[in-house]
Amino acid sequence: MRRILLTIEFHGGSFFGWQRQGAARTVQSTLEEAVRDLVGHEATMHSSGRTDRGVHALAMAAHVDLDSRLDPASIMMALNARLPQDCKVRRAQEVDPRFHARFDALSKLYRYSFVLGRAPSPLLADRACHMPRPLDVSAMAHAARLLMGRHDFACFESSSDEAGDDDGLDITADRFGPAALASGHSAPPPWRKPRPRGSVRNLMALEVRRVGRLVQIEASADGFLRGMVRGIAGTLAQVGLGRQEPAWVLQVLASRDRRKAGANMPAEGLTLVRVVYPPEALKWPL
Amino acid sequence: MRRILLTIEFHGGSFFGWQRQGAARTVQSTLEEAVRDLVGHEATMHSSGRTDRGVHALAMAAHVDLDSRLDPASIMMALNARLPQDCKVRRAQEVDPRFHARFDALSKLYRYSFVLGRAPSPLLADRACHMPRPLDVSAMAHAARLLMGRHDFACFESSSDEAGDDDGLDITADRFGPAALASGHSAPPPWRKPRPRGSVRNLMALEVRRVGRLVQIEASADGFLRGMVRGIAGTLAQVGLGRQEPAWVLQVLASRDRRKAGANMPAEGLTLVRVVYPPEALKWPL
Incomplete structure (x- = not known):
């Protein structure tokens, strides 16, 4: 498993906020679906925090553990090919497995x-x-x-x-x-x-x-x-x-x-x- | 009849362009409906030009002849109350009846x-x-x-x-x-x-x-x-x-x-x- 930090831009308008909640369309569940489709296993997105329904992000940070040999730039491109127009990954980078998007945010x-x-x-x-x-x-x-x-x-x-x-x-x-x-x-x-x-x-x-x-x-x-x-x-x-x-x-x-x-x-x-x-x-x- | 010059902002995304064409949702037909609802008579919007499907405007100019005693600021407010979120009047001003939004554009x-x-x-x-x-x-x-x-x-x-x-x-x-x-x-x-x-x-x-x-x-x-x-x-x-x-x-x-x-x-x-x-x-x- 590798830990990947994603920088994500999304238009909050048609999301019920960041956090996964049942069948509602949320940013977290949208990203997790794209990851599952790419790597073939379940993976949880850990964000720097939650954003409310309707709130936008230019650069939300979230990490995820992946079983993939793709380099980070290819992960970004492959995820974006699977993501809808209102949510895209702007950057992917490999981080230390101890890094945490929420606990480490300054x-x-x-x-x-x-x-x-x-x-x-x-x-x-x-x-x-x-x-x-x-x-x-x-x-x-x-x-x-x-x-x-x-x-x-x-x-x-x-x-x-x-x-x-x-x-x-x-x-x-x-x-x-x-x-x-x-x-x-x-x-x-x-x-x-x-x-x-x-x-x-x-x-x-x-x-x-x-x-x-x-x-x-x-x-x-x-x-x-x-x-x-x-x-x-x-x-x-x-x-x-x-x-x-x-x-x-x-x-x-x-x-x-x-x-x-x-x-x-x-x-x-x-x-x-x-x-x-x-x-x-x-x-x-x- | 008074000639009113409108300055119009619209998001082109869900319009089939400016010009009225049958039942398609266009900026011109949307504005003409709002005017008809306000003054109770048909009135044609004459714009400074046509914009294509999907093109936006911060300040499209168009004139229209109205039978109304409302002052221009009230016309603006009354039209905006009837207009959808993606098309609003930013300014209304009375102009000479010989003014023409298309022929006079410099x-x-x-x-x-x-x-x-x-x-x-x-x-x-x-x-x-x-x-x-x-x-x-x-x-x-x-x-x-x-x-x-x-x-x-x-x-x-x-x-x-x-x-x-x-x-x-x-x-x-x-x-x-x-x-x-x-x-x-x-x-x-x-x-x-x-x-x-x-x-x-x-x-x-x-x-x-x-x-x-x-x-x-x-x-x-x-x-x-x-x-x-x-x-x-x-x-x-x-x-x-x-x-x-x-x-x-x-x-x-x-x-x-x-x-x-x-x-x-x-x-x-x-x-x-x-x-x-x-x-x-x-x-x-x-």
Whole structure:
């Protein structure tokens, strides 16, 4: 078996999110079918995290163990020949068998896009959330700077019965904890960093910019809670619309109360742009 | 009756082009239905030109005569409430009853987009033509400069039995010719400029640029022949792929032979970006 890391672009519009769930069309099940068709055995895709129904990805990362002699470029081409138009592999690379797409992710970058204008935009309708009223980008940028850094982001965490785009960190935090290790799991590889726990995350960048008729929010963090980016987008939109002052976001943050933040913005505006790994985790073959 | 100029954005993917044709879903028939539903009478949309099946528009221009007291902004909102997601009015303005969206267009800007990369792009698949091999953008830009200016572009004109994105100038050229005027047509308004004839057009700008993984060609001219932009894109692609030297495009141009040029590129890569009118034609009310 070889461990292959795939970089995947998908249009979220006609998928019920990343995670396999029964007969629903999901990105994971679509990829697993293509892999099974190629290598003739079942193989599970392990992603860097889950994305919600309708959310897009420019570069989702996922690893899979294959029994195949094809070189990675040929694996990419062969999978793409089997994949539908709305989901394609942009890169395949062989990684250490101890590499894990979820446990080794150092950070992720998400982009949320609003399209401004009194009329909705047919050419951007499936890629950005329509905002018919003007947004004050500098007020939003001011509020965004207040949210940056290491905080408890519980105020942006969606309830567990909602579909989410969380990265499942709380589940995985125990994967290499004392209990797991005692029960026979192997030691983590040398490149693996400690994972964030609970609802504390390090929001390393949060930028707001105007690009033509788009207003884009880019968020980079060591992990995201379920619904976090869409909650931040909804909260910054309240500031952009002039309904709240920038400093209000500090009250929201301090409250740790989901009901205090702005509503989650719709899925079509959200895109996973990048997943970052420690360079040493990708050095394979050594 | 009032003459209203509409600026229309549409996603070409599920339209059989602009022009009404029987029961097919076209942009023109979709707009005319919305207008009829709003004002209660039949009204014909006169566009700046036709676009082919699958071609997109950021700002198609079309005028229509309405019996309505609504102000233009309300007309826009009321039409958008009746229009599907893939076709919306971005602007409505009242114009002189002698204004004509086709006869008065001074120039148009089209953009053709290639998306590079070994894998097709799910997020750009319906908006750009996938080019799996690298393109030499500077060679393409060199060739593009040779095509600029006033030339006979017959080499890029698609045969008349193909669907086209022509602006119908040859049809309209006679609209205010001596014969038409003698048969009772009124004199043209003062802002109307002489129209190009035959297959001679003035290609005022032809730019090639790299934007991320896109290579975009922007063409601005006083009019376009049927299939002209897609033929130029296919011809520049031959240069970008290294199959022809830049100077080859001069031979193509001189040949006036469609078979000498590159193949027409697919419709999904083409977008009508702008239609320009003389400022004095849009001064209404005076």
